[in-house]
Amino acid sequence: MRLSSLHGAGICLLLLPSAAAAQTGRTLSVLIPRIGLKVDLPINFPLDIPVSAPAPRRRDRTVDPTSRREPPASATARSVLRTGEQYIGVPYRWGGNTPREGMDCSGFTRYVFGKHGIGIPRTSRQQATIGQRLPASWRSVRAGDLVMFANSGGRINHVAIYAGNNRILHSTSSGGGVRYDDLRTQRGRWFAQHMVAARRVVSNGHSLVRELEAFELRFDGSDAPDWAPRIRIH
Numbered sequence: 001m002r003l004s005s006l007h008g009a010g011i012c013l014l015l016l017p018s019a020a021a022a023q024t025g026r027t028l029s030v031l032i033p034r035i036g037l038k039v040d041l042p043i044n045f046p047l048d049i050p051v052s053a054p055a056p057r058r059r060d061r062t063v064d065p066t067s068r069r070e071p072p073a074s075a076t077a078r079s080v081l082r083t084g085e086q087y088i089g090v091p092y093r094w095g096g097n098t099p100r101e102g103m104d105c106s107g108f109t110r111y112v113f114g115k116h117g118i119g120i121p122r123t124s125r126q127q128a129t130i131g132q133r134l135p136a137s138w139r140s141v142r143a144g145d146l147v148m149f150a151n152s153g154g155r156i157n158h159v160a161i162y163a164g165n166n167r168i169l170h171s172t173s174s175g176g177g178v179r180y181d182d183l184r185t186q187r188g189r190w191f192a193q194h195m196v197a198a199r200r201v202v203s204n205g206h207s208l209v210r211e212l213e214a215f216e217l218r219f220d221g222s223d224a225p226d227w228a229p230r231i232r233i234h
Contacts (some may be wrong), residue, residue: 010186011202056088072114073164076116077144077204084161084169085180091177095222105158108178109146109172112161118207124148124159124223131201132207138183141198149226157194162196173225183227190228 039161045199073081103111106124113120120127128148141143141147143164148156160170166183175181183192201208 007155029063056139062176070164073143077142077164080112080116080144080202080221081114081161081163081169084108087112087171087178088169088180090171092171092173092175093154094173094225102171103171103178104223105160105171109161113201116202118202118209120146120201126157127199128156128199129161131199132203133202134198136195136197138192138195142200144200144202146199146201147195148199149191149193149194150196151224151227154224158226159223160191163199172228174228174230176231187231191226 019202028138052103087099087103090099090108091102092104094104095107096102096104097107098111106122106127109127110120110122120130125148127146131146134145141162143162145162147160147162147168149158149160150156158170158172160168160172160181163169163180167180167184168188169178169180170202172181175187180193182188
């Protein structure tokens with residue numbers, strides 16, 4: 001039995017214990033508590049009135065990046081990744097732009113894509129504004145896409161190339177330089193959980209970056225180091 005008050009009237013609706021009985025008898029019991037009076041009112045109930053409320057839908061949880069099947073990498077993505085792999089072991093250097101001097105995260109991505117004739121801006125925040133915007137979800141990215149990260153509560157400060165098979169290729173301060181990180185490892189989970197943006201800058205061999213787009217953004221400062229678990233460098 002359930003009471004439902006009518007605002008300002010001192011009246012409660014008393015729903016009969018059996019909703020089916022209420023529908024069959026086509027009456028509604030009204031209780032007026034102040035005077036202890038109960039009145040049965042005739043009413044035309046629809047026969048298909050729901051007896052119970054539908055169960056609420058469960059919200060989708062964040063998808064583990066390891067739980068999806070990925071499309072094969074395009075020829076362009078494979079070429080970009082092969083170029084990036086040539087610099088594995090190059091040390092991290094804040095503000096660095098070339099393998100000779102060392103590279104930070106966005107210096108690395110800019111250098112690699114530049115080798116393929118694709119000009120992108122200098123910092124991770126600038127790189128998060130060019131090309132095709134993708135949902136910030138691991139389900140949405142494919143090999144060759146740029147993925148951006150932010151330390152907890154901060155602005156974008158790191159960028160990597162998604163390499164497929166739950167790996168990213170990047171120059172990372174916490175990793176000492178250019179390397180692969182697997183998103184399924186303890187260290188990699190930090191990156192999996194802190195990805196905040198993704199961009200596709202090349203598709204079917206064609207650049208998605210507007211001409212001069214990479215050079216018309218004002219420099220906004222070099223990227224801060226990432227806060228992923230550090231690895232020991234011997």
